[in-house]
Amino acid sequence: MELTHFDPQGNARMVDVGEKAPSRRTATAAARVLVNEDTFALIRAGGMKKGDVLTVAQLAAIMGAKRTPDLIPLCHPIPLEKIEARLWLDEEKHSVEIETTVATDGKTGVEMEALTGAAAAALTVYDMCKAVQRDMVIADVRLLAKSGGVHGDYRREDER
Numbered sequence: 001m002e003l004t005h006f007d008p009q010g011n012a013r014m015v016d017v018g019e020k021a022p023s024r025r026t027a028t029a030a031a032r033v034l035v036n037e038d039t040f041a042l043i044r045a046g047g048m049k050k051g052d053v054l055t056v057a058q059l060a061a062i063m064g065a066k067r068t069p070d071l072i073p074l075c076h077p078i079p080l081e082k083i084e085a086r087l088w089l090d091e092e093k094h095s096v097e098i099e100t101t102v103a104t105d106g107k108t109g110v111e112m113e114a115l116t117g118a119a120a121a122a123l124t125v126y127d128m129c130k131a132v133q134r135d136m137v138i139a140d141v142r143l144l145a146k147s148g149g150v151h152g153d154y155r156r157e158d159e160r
Contacts, residue, residue, distance in 0.1 A: 005074050014074045017107040025148035026103040029114035031122040033096040034137040040094045050128045054087045057124040061085035061100050064120025065113040078106045096125050109149050
């Protein structure tokens with residue numbers, strides 16, 4: 001298997017996508033932040049001193065997806081036509097569940113944008129809650145699905 005991000009001399013390079021035809025590409029990623037009962041109750045009640053945790057983390061997901069090429073080396077800056085972030089509380093797991101979907105009509109995929117958005121949201125939940133709990137766990141950052149491109153569609157089998 002050829003390593004696409006290295007030239008024949010082993011130097012890092014950004015892949016040339018100039019010859020690729022644009023196509024509709026989407027990706028959905030997820031993350032989870034595990035919290036204790038007290039933190040969960042404060043998030044649910046809107047009682048965190050920094051504000052509404054879910055709303056701020058939702059905005060962080062959108063901003064994170066948009067800033068992906070600034071954070072991930074060799075990631076192409078691409079026009080994003082859709083960024084959707086959903087966050088909800090899972091009572092059973094005492095967790096904040098995060099799901100991001102990103103779409104573009106472009107020459108390269110948006111998996112990294114979806115994953116970065118989910119991770120940024122999870123980090124924001126941690127930041128907003130760290131005053132009351134330091135041992136939160138950010139877990140299960142994962143790609144759920146992608147469509148488009150030369151590698152075709154993918155859907156994670158162990159979800160829901």
